[in-house]
Structures are given as structure tokens and as C-alpha cells.
Amino acid sequence: MPARRSASAAGGWKGSEMHRRSLLALGAAVLARPALAQAWPAERSIRYVVPVAPGGSQDIVARLFARHLTDALGQNVLVENMPGAGSNIGYEHVARARPDGYTLLAGSDSLSINKTLFPKLGFDVTGFAPVAQGVRVPQILVVRADSPARSFADFVELARRSPVAVGTPGNGSLAHLLGEQIQAAAEIRWTHVPYKGGALAVNDLLGGTLQGVLINIGAVTDHVKIGRLRGLFVSSAGRTHSLPEVPTLTEAGLPGATAVGWHGIVAPAGTDPAILARVNAALDGVLAKPEVAERVAALGLEPVTAPPEALGRVIEADAARWAEVVRRARIQPD
Structure with missing residues (x-):
């Protein structure tokens, strides 16, 4: 009669089999992720959360982007205003959303400011996945x-x-x-x-x-x-195209003083980089359209075409800079 396998041998075999299945499942997930990114956004409309009330420049820019991204991505991009608490209501909603590419956020410079201004937030405002800076303000x-x-x-x-x-x-x-x-x-x-x-x-x-x-x-x-x-x-480094007669802060007597905001797009942390890259590329194309460029210029804003990681660097640098101002001036939220 053939020798029976020992319990340890049997356990080792089972452990090896479970390890093999885990590796197969992991490999399948890795292979499926690009497929999901390629299929996106065919499943449903994209929610574009705007954390301010309708009517201001951030809302105007977000609606301009949404309208043209709908054509560029082949899927409806629907604006949803969620104002309140210094934009934190909208920020928190998106921070807790599934990172599947179907929820985007109209981000701005307040992401960096709020990190220090609201120290007890239940989420990290600089922890979003950067997508595109959009326009300088x-x-x-x-x-x-x-x-x-x-x-x-x-x-x-x-x-x-x-x-x-x-x-x-x-x-x-x-x-x-x-x-x-x-x-x-x-x-x-x-x-x-x-x-x-x-x-x-x-x-x-x-x-x-x-x-x-x-x-x-x-x-x-x-x-x-x-x-x-x-x-x-x-407050920009150079004069603006919309109001070229207005001097810069440096020209006005404060050398080196600049402070430029932005209206762009971020996504929940963990969103597939391939999806972020697609939105970034689509927005670059939108900003190159003559009617969009004309509208952006009329608002006095400056289009920015740069990869997602460039926006990430802006958010981090601004967070450090404005934290010092908030502390020195002892600014408290309302």
C-alpha cells in the first residue's frame, strides 16, 4: 500500500494551493483593472461635485468644463452643487465616494488652505487624487x-x-x-x-x-x-491678457509677491491613474477649443495644460505656504 501523507504534508499542500489561488486572483484583478479603465465611462453618467453655490467663477468654470467633457468623454458629466462649511461639505462627500471614476470634484486652492484652517476635518483635503489644474485664477x-x-x-x-x-x-x-x-x-x-x-x-x-x-x-x-x-x-507673476493695463504686485511695489488660485479637477484617492490620465487629456483638448479659450480669457483666467502630478505639487506647496499665513495671522474659520 502506498504510504499515507502526513498531516503536515497535507497542510503544506493546502497552503500552497491557497497561495496559488490567491496569486491567480491577484493576477486577475491586475489584468481586470486596465479593462475597467478602458471601459470607463460607459457604465453611467459622471457626477461632478462643485463645493460652492451656483453663480461664482468656480461654478461657471466647472459648468464650462462639464459641458465640453461630456462630448470629449462620450458620457454625461453632471454638475452637482454641494456648498457649505468652506467647501468642506462637497470635499467630504467626494473624499468618501467610491474611487471608480464616476465621481469627480471641482477642486480649487481652498483644498490647500482648508488643511490648516480646519484642523479637525475627518478627511485629508490634500489626499485627493489630482487630475488637472484647469485654469489659474x-x-x-x-x-x-x-x-x-x-x-x-x-x-x-x-x-x-x-x-x-x-x-x-x-x-x-x-x-x-x-x-x-x-x-x-x-x-x-x-x-x-x-x-x-x-x-x-x-x-x-x-x-x-x-x-x-x-x-x-x-x-x-x-x-x-x-x-x-x-x-x-x-497677483500673478505677469500681467493678464484680460486686463493688461493693471500692474502686477511686483510692479506695484511688492517684489516677488504672487498668489494665484486655480479651478480644476480632483478625484477620490485611489482612482485608477489610467482614468485620471484620460480626464486630464480630455480637459487639455477642451481648453484648446477656441470657444472655451475665448470664454476662459473673458473671465480673466489662464488655461493650464499639465499632467496630474503637476497639480499634486501645487496643492502640496500651497498647503505649506498658506499654513504659515493662517498661523501667523491667527485666522479662524467662521
């Missing part, structure tokens, strides 16, 4: 056309002689943080008046309640072009 300081401040130097002198109030789109916004940096560099103080969005701040400036508004350029480009408001500086 310079900030601008504007005053009424009848203001005695015809330059930033004039505005500094005005602030030193008497109290001035400067509105921003909100507490902890990029404009607010930039304003704190400018005040420190110029050795002046103004009264910061945060609003729930930029439109209300602009209305109060036009009505004479404020002496200035620091805001993203797209919110006031038309007002400056028709002469209702005057731009004193833009």
Missing part, C-alpha cells in the same frame, strides 16, 4: 472709479491716513490670506470684511460701503473694462 485689488487711490501706492497712503475697509469673498479665502500678506509687507492695516461670496462684496464696493475689494479677477473683469471699477494690482 489671479487675484485683483479693485476700488471704485472715483476713488482717490489711482495706484496701490495711493491705496497704502490712504490706509495710513484713515481707516479703510477691504472686502473679500470670505474668511480664509485666498484673497483674505493674500491680504494678510500684503498688509504685513506694506506695513499697513485695513479692516477685513469677509462676505459669503464675491458678488455681495462687489455690490457693497459699488455702493460705497467699502474702500476696496480683493477678489479673483474673473468676478470683476467686466466692471474694470467698462470703467466702473479700477484695478490696482493683479
Whole structure:
């Protein structure tokens, strides 16, 4: 009679078989992932979560992208506004979504700012998968056309002689943080008046309640072009195409001072890199379309075509930079 196998031998065989099956399952999953990425987005529509209310420049840009990405990807890209809590309601929703490519987020510079501004968040705002930076968003300081401040130097002198109030789109916004940096560099103080969005701040400036508004350029480009408001500086490294007459911060007397936001796309962490690359390439094509380029330029924004990892570097660098400003100015969320 043949010798019976020992229990240890039998156990070893079973262990080897289980290991072999595990490897086969892993291999199947690895092979299936590219197939899933290739099939995406055939299964269903893509949700594009916008973490701000409708009407602002971030929402306008997101809707512009969604409309043209629908054609580029061959699937509906549906905008869903989820405003509130400094964009964190929308951020958290997407952070907890399945990383299958069917949920995207209209990200912005607030991702980097919120990491320090809201230290007790239940998710990491810089932990999303970067997709595309989309457009750069310079900030601008504007005053009424009848203001005695015809330059930033004039505005500094005005602030030193008497109290001035400067509105921003909100507490902890990029404009607010930039304003704190400018005040420190110029050795002046103004009264910061945060609003729930930029439109209300602009209305109060036009009505004479404020002496200035620091805001993203797209919110006031038309007002400056028709002469209702005057731009004193833009925060980009070079002058903008939409308002070429407005000097940069460096030209206005603060060398090296730049602060540019962005409106782009991120996805839940763990989303297949192949899907991220497809969305990135599709958005590059969208930004190259003449009608999109014209609309972006009219908003005073600057298109960016770069791989996903470039946006990741922007988010990380901005998180470190603005953390220092938030701490130094002791900025607290509303």
C-alpha cells in the first residue's frame, strides 16, 4: 500500500494551493483593472461635485468644463452643487465616494488652505487624487472709479491716513490670506470684511460701503473694462491678457509677491491613474477649443495644460505656504 501523507504534508499542500489561488486572483484583478479603465465611462453618467453655490467663477468654470467633457468623454458629466462649511461639505462627500471614476470634484486652492484652517476635518483635503489644474485664477485689488487711490501706492497712503475697509469673498479665502500678506509687507492695516461670496462684496464696493475689494479677477473683469471699477494690482507673476493695463504686485511695489488660485479637477484617492490620465487629456483638448479659450480669457483666467502630478505639487506647496499665513495671522474659520 502506498504510504499515507502526513498531516503536515497535507497542510503544506493546502497552503500552497491557497497561495496559488490567491496569486491567480491577484493576477486577475491586475489584468481586470486596465479593462475597467478602458471601459470607463460607459457604465453611467459622471457626477461632478462643485463645493460652492451656483453663480461664482468656480461654478461657471466647472459648468464650462462639464459641458465640453461630456462630448470629449462620450458620457454625461453632471454638475452637482454641494456648498457649505468652506467647501468642506462637497470635499467630504467626494473624499468618501467610491474611487471608480464616476465621481469627480471641482477642486480649487481652498483644498490647500482648508488643511490648516480646519484642523479637525475627518478627511485629508490634500489626499485627493489630482487630475488637472484647469485654469489659474489671479487675484485683483479693485476700488471704485472715483476713488482717490489711482495706484496701490495711493491705496497704502490712504490706509495710513484713515481707516479703510477691504472686502473679500470670505474668511480664509485666498484673497483674505493674500491680504494678510500684503498688509504685513506694506506695513499697513485695513479692516477685513469677509462676505459669503464675491458678488455681495462687489455690490457693497459699488455702493460705497467699502474702500476696496480683493477678489479673483474673473468676478470683476467686466466692471474694470467698462470703467466702473479700477484695478490696482493683479497677483500673478505677469500681467493678464484680460486686463493688461493693471500692474502686477511686483510692479506695484511688492517684489516677488504672487498668489494665484486655480479651478480644476480632483478625484477620490485611489482612482485608477489610467482614468485620471484620460480626464486630464480630455480637459487639455477642451481648453484648446477656441470657444472655451475665448470664454476662459473673458473671465480673466489662464488655461493650464499639465499632467496630474503637476497639480499634486501645487496643492502640496500651497498647503505649506498658506499654513504659515493662517498661523501667523491667527485666522479662524467662521
